[in-house]
Amino acid sequence: MHRIPTTFFAIALGALAAAGCSTNSSSPPPQQHAAYQQIERLARPAVKEVFENFANHDQTNRTTPKQDSLLQNSIVTFMETDAGRDAATSTALGGILTPDEMQADLSKSVAGCGNPNSPCGAYLGVETGGATGDTFGGRWLNDDVVDISLGAIFGNTLAALGVVPDDHHESPCLTTDNVGTAQTYGATFPYVNTPY
């Protein structure tokens, strides 16, 4: 995974997250009788899986990112009750991860992308001002999204980024699953590896 430098001072994560949920009154309203009805939704990895009770997944799957209050509340509740973090840390992470859209900045280029074993994106790179690898963001095939997520949930990632004061409620044994990728990726479309 890309290590997050503890000296990195984050740009305003909360402001970035808030920018993703402003309203636009000119957007057309959803039609109620269109041909297809949504049954599943996904953007950021392992957010529903980690934070939200299984019983709520189907409801979240049938909503839009603008309707992520259930998911946001689940994140804050999990952080406070299961992970034992303080209110500031819990609320901050809920604000960063909702609305649940994978952020990428297409005006940026990823240096080294296309070279052997070089990433072509960085999970949460936009939200952290590049602390996870680059400011293009998105998610590369080999990003260790689990360790990045666990670091934010159980480690000191948010405090290290200057988002919130350190609550000193870290759980070191849970900040990594100790698993790395088993794959490498080439520079030829479609990039994914042929099946086992």
Added chain:
Amino acid sequence: MHKARLAGGAAVVAALAGAIFIYLGHPAAGSDHQDSFTVVNRPGADITDVFVYQAPDNANNVVLQMDVFPLIPHAALGTDALDPAVLYQFKIDTNGDGVEDQVLQLRPTGAGVNQSIDVFGPSAPIVTGTASRVVKKTGTIAFNDRAGSPLPNGIKVFVGDAKDPFFFDLARFFQILPDRDYQNQPNPGPPDPGIGFQGFSVGNPSGCATTPSQDFLSSNQFNVIAIVAEMPKSMLGGGRIGVWTTTSTTSGH
């Protein structure tokens, strides 16, 4: 469970296999694999992961990828394909308002690996929100065609089998949070306060458990169906975007 108990690192040395459950021949696992009963019953509509990255072969291009249909063993490679009842969509928010401004849609025709897949967009959606209609058709591709011949609007799209890129000690995760495993519904057990992720070296000063960890998906050689679409960054506005993916059916089931 409180953090202090989680951090206690009590070494509950359980066989990883103990957390692996068999359902229709497939163990439960995932980043977003098998996250509701709806998609467990319709695995072709089950989105496991989303990726957004610069194209390794062209810095001016962006790649949108969603993986679906979790836990395909080698033996099922000639059988499992996209679900012809499902509309697959990438939704792209180009102005930060939380509403899709562009959609890229895929709809298979026919069941099984001989199916073809119609591609629609990327273009502005006809409707936004949880209801969808298909936009103007761009072209048609075949399942498992890795050539990536450009469609008329210049985008390249691949739909086919691939090794699951996700890596995680899933079995351990389900021991920590048994509620997240659908196999435990509707009466899930509480979080286990005595379990942490394992695999630290013996003698680690943190006192964490030392039983080896395991990447569930690669160690069991599971595949997914990858939907990979490459297009010029300018086609999506060339600035900051927010991406999510959906699957939809006409029945809502």
